[in-house]
Amino acid sequence: MPATAERHANGLQQLHPPGADHAVATSAPGYQLIRRNGAVTPFDASKITVALTKAFLAVEGQPAAASRRIHDIVAGLTEQIVASLTRRPDIGRTFHIEEVQDQVELALMRGEHHKVARAYVLYREERAKARAAARPVAIPAPMLRMTAADGTLEPLDAGRLATVIGEACAELDGVCAEAILTEARRNLYDGISLDELAQAPILAARTLVETEPNYSKVSARLLLDKLRREALSFVAGRPEQATQAEMAERYGAYLHVYVKTGIANALLDPELGRFDLSRLAAALKPERDLKFDYLGLQTLYDRYFLHVCGTRFELPQAFFMRVAMGLAMREVDREAQAIAFYDLLSSFDFMASTPTLFNAGTLRPQLSSCFLTTVADDLEGIFKAVKDNALLAKYSGGLGNDWTPVRGLGAHIKGTNGESQGIVPFLKVANDTAIAVNQGGKRKGAVCAYLETWHVDIEEFLDLRKNTGDDRRRTHDMNTANWIPDLFMQRVETGGPWTLFSPDEVPDLHDLYGKPFKAAYEAYEEKARRGDIKVFKQVAAVDLWRRMLTMLFETGHPWITFKDACNLRSPQSHAGVVHSSNLCAEITLNTSADEVAVCNLGSVNLAAHVTVEGLDQEKLKRTVTTAMRMLDNVVDINFYTISEARRSNLRHRPVGLGLMGFQDALQTLRLPAASEAAVNFADTSMEAISFHAISASVDLAAERGRYPSFAGSLWSKGILPIDSLEILSQARDGDVELDRSSTLDWESLRQRVQTTGMRNSNTMAIAPTATISNIVGVSQSIEPSYSQLYVKANMSGDFTVVNADLVRDLKARGLWDEVMICDLKYYDGMVSRIDRVPDDLKALYATSFEIEPSWLIRAAARRQKWIDQGQSLNLYMAQPSGRKLDEAYRLAWRLGLKTTYYLRGLSATHVEKSTLKGTDGKLNAVAVGGLTVAAAGPILVETPPFNDPAAPSACAIDDPTCEACQ
Known part of the structure; x- marks a missing residue:
C-alpha cells in the first residue's frame, strides 16, 4: 500500500492487531464479542479507547497540545460506538468483531476524521487480504452447541439452519441462500442461545436488501421461523418448532389452541371460543404468511401480535382471523362473514386501522380511530374535555379538540369578576395529558387542537410549537391547526382588515359558516367600531396569513384547514356543525356539547x-x-x-x-x-x-x-x-x-x-396509513415516494427500503449494479440526478421533493370532489419560500380542498456517505427536522420542521408513536 497509508496503518494496527480482536462496552456489562476464530470473549470498551488514541497519534503526530483534543475526540467516538452496538434490540448481547469494526469506521467518518478513516479502511482491506493469503487448508469447523430454553447445551442443528434459509429463499428471484448461510455462520459461537441462532440469518439477509429487494421477503420468512418457535412453544407448553411447509398441516390445530390460550390469559373475548373453529381453521391460508416484507412482519411482531409477558403466541394468519372474528361477532352467519373478512385482510387487498387491529376480538374492543370534541367555555367543561381525552386515548384513539368556544385572553369572567388567561394555559394541560396517557405501552397519546382564525388568542396559538419564549406557554407535543373561514381568505386576497374577537362576546360565530358567517362577522365588526365589544383587535388579514405561513415553515404547525368547505359540503349539515378535523386532518364530523364525533x-x-x-x-x-x-x-x-x-x-x-x-x-x-x-x-x-x-x-x-x-x-x-x-x-x-x-x-x-337511504352518514376519508401500509408493503396513502433507497427508522428499528419496481425496471435495462446502488446513496435515493438513468424512469420515479406541490394539490382536489369527508394531504417543498407557500395554500383553498396536513421540507444536514455495504439495522439518524441520511441512504424520521433542527414534532407520517389515524 502507499507509504503514507502504511504509516497510518502502523498506528491503526494497535486498534485490531493480528490475533487480538478486542472491543468491549464496559458501560454495557454482559455483552460479548465473537472473534474470527469463533471464540467468545467479554467486551472492554476501554480497549477501543486505547486503540483509537494510538491510531490518532499515529496519523496526526504526538504534540503535547493535541493530547487533550485527541482525548476528547476519542472519548466521544468510543461512546458513539458503544451506543450504536448496544442500542439494537434485535442483535442480542453478542457482537461479531466485524460489526465492531464497521461501527468504528462509521464513527470515524461521521466525525469527519477522514485521514484516520481512510487509513483504517485501507488497513482493513490489507488485513483481509493477508488473512486470505495465509489461510491454511480448510479444517472442519468445530462442532458448535446451542443453549436450549432450559439452559442445557445441545448440538447446533446446522442442517435445519440450512433448510430454513433455503425455504426462505424458495421461488424468489435474485437471492442466494448460500450467501445468507455464510454470513449467518460468521455470527455463530459455541453456546449460542436459541434467540441469537434465530436472529443470525435474519441479520445476514437484512444486510443484502439494498442489493436485491427480495431479500426483504427472505428476512421476513426467517423472522417467521423465529415467531413460529416462540408461538408454538408457548401454546404447547414445551419446546416446539416448525418449518413453513410443516405449518401447512399444523395451522388448523394451532388455531384451536391459540384461541383457548388467549381466553385463558384474559386477552381474547370468550365469545371467540364459541365460533366454529374447525370451519375457520379450514379457511386459513398458511401460504399468505409468505406475502410479508420484513418491515411489515417485524412491525406486527413488535406491536400487534398478542403476547404474555413479551412472549408472542399469535401467528399472522391467526392474527387476521382474530380481527375478522372480532368484527363478525354479531353477524347472523358469523363464521361465513369472519371467513370473508379474514380473506380480505390476509390478502392485503384491504387493511383495517391500527386500533381495530390492536383490539378486535379482545376484552376491550375499542376499534375506532378518531374522536373529535368541542371544549366548553367553563372550568368544568374544560377539564371534562381533558379527562375525555385521556379516556379516549387510553385505547388507541386519536383526538381532535375544538377550542374555539373558550374565551380569550382578557375576557371578563363573571363568577370571579376577573379576567381570563385565555386558552393557552389549558392547552398546556391538554398537551401534558396526551403524553402521560401511554396507550398500553404501544404508543403515546396524541391530540390536535383547532382554533378559528377570528379568535383573539390566535396569535399566541400560532406560537405554541416554537422553541423560544416562555415554555409554560408552549405545547411541544400537541399538534395544532388553523380552522379558517372563507371570509378570512377573501380578505387576504383583497388586502382587507381582519378583526379578532373573544368568543364569549360573539358566540354565534362558532356555529356559522358561508354567507351567514360573513353577515354576522361584519355586524360584530361594526359593533366593535362603536365600542359595544370590549375585547377585540384588528390586524391586516395578509399580515396574519403571512405569520401563519411563517410558523408553518418554522415548526410544521399550525396546519391549514378550511371551515367552510368542511361544513358546506357536509352531508350532516342539518344535524350540527363541523367545528374541527381530527388528529390527522381527514375527518370532518359534527361535534357539540353532547356529541363526540367518532370515525372508524x-x-x-x-x-x-x-x-x-x-x-x-x-x-x-x-x-x-x-x-x-x-x-x-x-x-x-x-x-x-x-x-x-x-x-x-x-x-x-x-x-x-x-x-x-x-x-x-x-x-x-x-x-x-x-x-x-x-x-x-x-x-x-x-x-x-x-x-x-x-x-x-x-x-x-x-x-x-x-x-x-x-x-x-x-x-x-x-x-x-x-x-x-x-x-x-x-x-x-x-x-x-x-x-x-x-x-x-x-x-x-x-x-x-x-x-x-344510507347506513352511514359518512363513508370516506383518506388517512395517512403510516403503519398499515408498512404491514401491507405498499406506499403510504396518497403519498409520493420520499426516496427510492433509504433507511426507515421507527419503533421496530431501522430498515433498508428499496423500491422494488425501480430495481425491476433498472434490471430490465441492464442498469442495476453496484455503481447504481452507490449513486442512489450518493444522491439520496433520487434517480433524477443519475445521468445514465433514462428520462422516462426519472419522471416515473421522481420523489416527493422533486414534484411541484401544485400536482399534489390538483390530484387531491380531484379526489376531494368524490369524498364526503377529507384527506390527509402532505405538501413537500425542497426549497420553500414565502411565495411558494402562499401560492400552494391559496391554490388548495381555491380548488375546494377541505384540509391540508404537514408541510415537509428537506433538512439542511449534509448527506453522510460510507463505504459500508451492510448497514441495515446498524445506523442512527444523524439529524431531526428533515430527511436524515446515513450510510445506506436517507433515514426517514418524523420531519415537519424546516429551519429549526431541534423543533419538536408529533404525529408525523412516519412517527411510530402516533398512528391513531391509520
Missing part, C-alpha cells in the same frame, strides 16, 4: 386493484363492499369509553374508507405523479371507490336500516358528494376552480340513495 377507518390497497390495463372495477367493488360491512360492524361492536361518543356514533354511524398504495398504482400504470394522466387517475380511481362505497352503504341500509339521523341530510335530498361542490361554489359566488366531470352511472345511484 380502513384503507383499500389500490395497488392490488390495478394492472397494466387499468383499474379492476369488479375486484374493487368486491373489496369495497366487504370493507364497508366490516367498518359498519365497528359501530355496534365498539367499546366506548365515554357516553357522548357512543351516542354520536350510533346516531350517525360514520365510517371512513380510504386508500393506500396510490404511488404503487401509478408505477404499475407507468404514470409519473407530475402529469395530467396521474391527476386524471386520482379522479377516476376515487370516483370508483366513492361509487362502490356509497352503493355498499345503500345495500347495508336495505339490509339493516338507515342511520337514525338520515332524514334531512344531503343524502336524503339526493345530493351526493359530487353534487355538494355546487353548494360550495354558490357560497363563494362561483369561485371554485374544479373539473366536475364523471364517468359512472351516478343518476341511478342517486335515486337508490334517496329511496333506500
